[in-house]
Amino acid sequence: MSVSTVSVGVVRRRFGETERRDAWWIQPLLVLLALLTFIVYATWAAFQGDHYMYGPYVSPFYSPEIFGGSPHSWFGPKPGAWPALVPFSPALLILPIPALFRLTCYYYRGAYYKAFWADPPSCTVGEPRSSYWGEHSFPLVLQNIHRYMLFISMGVLIILAIDVWRAFWFRDPATGAVSFGIGVGTLVLAANAFLLGGYLFGCHSLRHIAGGCVDQLSRSAIRLRAYSCVTCLNRRHMVWAWISLFAVGFADLYVRLCSMGLWSDVRIY
Numbered sequence: 001m002s003v004s005t006v007s008v009g010v011v012r013r014r015f016g017e018t019e020r021r022d023a024w025w026i027q028p029l030l031v032l033l034a035l036l037t038f039i040v041y042a043t044w045a046a047f048q049g050d051h052y053m054y055g056p057y058v059s060p061f062y063s064p065e066i067f068g069g070s071p072h073s074w075f076g077p078k079p080g081a082w083p084a085l086v087p088f089s090p091a092l093l094i095l096p097i098p099a100l101f102r103l104t105c106y107y108y109r110g111a112y113y114k115a116f117w118a119d120p121p122s123c124t125v126g127e128p129r130s131s132y133w134g135e136h137s138f139p140l141v142l143q144n145i146h147r148y149m150l151f152i153s154m155g156v157l158i159i160l161a162i163d164v165w166r167a168f169w170f171r172d173p174a175t176g177a178v179s180f181g182i183g184v185g186t187l188v189l190a191a192n193a194f195l196l197g198g199y200l201f202g203c204h205s206l207r208h209i210a211g212g213c214v215d216q217l218s219r220s221a222i223r224l225r226a227y228s229c230v231t232c233l234n235r236r237h238m239v240w241a242w243i244s245l246f247a248v249g250f251a252d253l254y255v256r257l258c259s260m261g262l263w264s265d266v267r268i269y
Contacts, residue, residue, distance in 0.1 A: 013126030024122040032115040034242075038249055042095065045252050049089035051259040052252070056167045057185040059252040060192055064159045065090045094156070098248075101153045104146035106204045107241050147205040157200055160193045170267075182269040185254060192244075192251040199240040202233030 018024065045061055052059040053070055065073045068090035078088045102108050113119045120127035135143050167186040171178050200206070211217050211227035218224065233240065257263040 013124075017126040018122075018124055020122075020124060024125060028115040028118075028121055031111050034245075035112060035115065038245060041249060042099075042252075045256065046091035046095050047087055047089055048256075049087070049091070051256045052091070054185065054255050054258040054265065055171070055183075056169055057183075057189060057255045057258070057265075058163050058166075059091075059255040060160055060163070060189070060196075060248050061095055061252045062091045063163050064094060064156070066093045097149065097152050097156055100145065101149040101200075102241075102245070104143045104149060105241065106146070107237050109143065147209075150200070150203055150205050153200055157193065157196055160189075160196065164190045164193050181267055184266045184268065185258065187268075188251050188254045192247040195240065195244040195247045198233055199237070199244040202230065202235075202237045202240050204234065204237070206230055207234050 042061065045059075049068075052062040053072070058065070058072065062068070067073060067075055067078055069077055073090070082088050114121055118127055119129065133140070135141060164186070167189050168180055168182065169178050170181040170183070207227055207230040210223075210230045212220060212223040214220075214223065217227055254263065258265050
């Protein structure tokens with residue numbers, strides 16, 4: 001059989017050039033503003049080093065507290081070897097873990113590649129670069145640490161779940177007695193842990209791991225069932241990613257404002 005070939009020319013579009021007639025720029029702009037707002041707030045909150053605890057509540061930005069000044073610190077106060085020129089905050093030791101997990105997340109890559117790097121600004125829209133290196137070259141090759149950050153983030157999520165349990169127990173300042181109770185902060189921390197769990201357990205990498213890290217799932221009914229279970233969350237991975245991002249930021253804000261006396265925590269029970 002003879003095979004005929006047809007040469008197809010590809011026209012490279014100039015930056016921003018497109019034949020689309022819809023408002024394609026709205027979504028990347030909103031993503032840019034939302035992520036930038038969270039990054040600015042999270043960075044500011046992480047460097048405060050204070051107002052991250054209120055009663056039985058602890059900010060998820062600061063949990064677990066590996067080193068710090070509170071009674072919940074695992075290994076006591078700031079280590080003496082900490083460089084004097086570097087500001088110390090307990091959040092600086094723990095916040096990079098969920099930050100790197102989100103930074104290397106498959107969904108967030110597509111989101112911030114468009115919003116921050118215009119790579120591309122949107123589908124069928126011209127981009128500024130003239131070459132493609134992919135994620136096999138530095139620094140994007142570091143995106144491959146996502147699966148490892150997944151395992152570490154699971155440990156952090158377990159600790160946040162323990163924080164939720166502790167948020168049910170209130171100490172009477174007069175007698176020192178501890179009793180079961182529910183406050184608005186309890187619900188805020190519980191919702192945050194639930195939403196973070198929905199985001200983490202819907203991870204693309206976790207779906208592959210749950211399926212046995214194989215390419216042909218039909219050979220094992222158990223692997224296929226586990227893969228399908230994670231897929232239930234993965235179908236709405238974008239939704240989980242955004243709602244959990246808002247929830248973790250609001251949880252820190254709630255604890256912080258209560259600690260500063262600007263908000264009052266309401267006891268429901």
